[in-house]
Amino acid sequence: EPEVTQTPSHQVTQMGQEVILRCVPISNHLYFYWYRQILGQKVEFLVSFYNNEISEKSEIFDDQFSVERPDGSNFTLKIRSTKLEDSAMYFCASCPQPNTEAFFGQGTRLTVV
Amino acid sequence: QKEVEQDPGPLSVPEGAIVSLNCTYSNSAFQYFMWYRQYSRKGPELLMYTYSSGNKEDGRFTAQVDKSSKYISLFIRDSQPSDSATYLCAVQGGSEKLVFGKGTKLTVNP
Numbered sequence: 409e410p411e412v413t414q415t416p417s418h419q420v421t422q423m424g425q426e427v428i429l430r431c432v433p434i435s436n437h438l439y440f441y442w443y444r445q446i447l448g449q450k451v452e453f454l455v456s457f458y459n460n461e462i463s464e465k466s467e468i469f470d471d472q473f474s475v476e477r478p479d480g481s482n483f484t485l486k487i488r489s490t491k492l493e494d495s496a497m498y499f500c501a502s503c504p505q506p507n508t509e510a511f512f513g514q515g516t517r518l519t520v521v
Numbered sequence: 522q523k524e525v526e527q528d529p530g531p532l533s534v535p536e537g538a539i540v541s542l543n544c545t546y547s548n549s550a551f552q553y554f555m556w557y558r559q560y561s562r563k564g565p566e567l568l569m570y571t572y573s574s575g576n577k578e579d580g581r582f583t584a585q586v587d588k589s590s591k592y593i594s595l596f597i598r599d600s601q602p603s604d605s606a607t608y609l610c611a612v613q614g615g616s617e618k619l620v621f622g623k624g625t626k627l628t629v630n631p
Binding site: 449466512 | 553618
């Protein structure tokens with residue numbers, strides 16, 4: 409069964425460092441998303457991406473964040489200068505069309521120390 | 522008023538019980554409704570997706586939507602210990618983002 413895959417599963421980084429979280433969406437999907445979940449809190453929307461550009465972003469997704477689809481399969485989230493409060497689980501999701509079923513990856517646990 | 526409200530529980534039931542999980546939402550623009558299951562430190566796993574009022578059944582799971590009351594439910598019949606997880610409702614409409622509830626932690630005791 410096709411699935412969204414994310415790497416790494418766990419990333420520890422020092423405050424101020426840049427991190428790149430990687431995702432391989434389901435192959436025939438066209439819409440890609442990043443969400444995050446701080447421990448004990450709700451899953452929160454960060455950004456949606458379609459046709460090689462951001463289609464929607466939340467207030468959380470400030471200038472420190474960027475997304476890219478560098479090739480035909482990968483979808484990345486970059487955090488330029490990590491802060492302690494960026495520590496969270498980051499989930500990538502994809503769906504074939506908007507307003508249809510969104511499938512999530514297993515997440516990357518980011519720990520900023 | 523929060524966009525999606527979900528009782529966080531925890532909810533503990535014996536094996537074989539019928540489980541009822543509920544969410545309310547505030548914005549009538551939400552037209553698409555999902556239930557996800559999330560095991561500890563794992564990604565949300567899609568269980569049910571629906572966009573119309575009424576019931577949708579898939580095996581032991583039934584999703585129910587009442588748009589007039591802005592109320593969605595998930596019923597689990599013949600619950601099993603493997604159903605122990607956190608259940609998240611999510612709504613969508615008017616934009617691409619999913620808006621999640623806080624999740625209800627369910628434990629099914631053998």
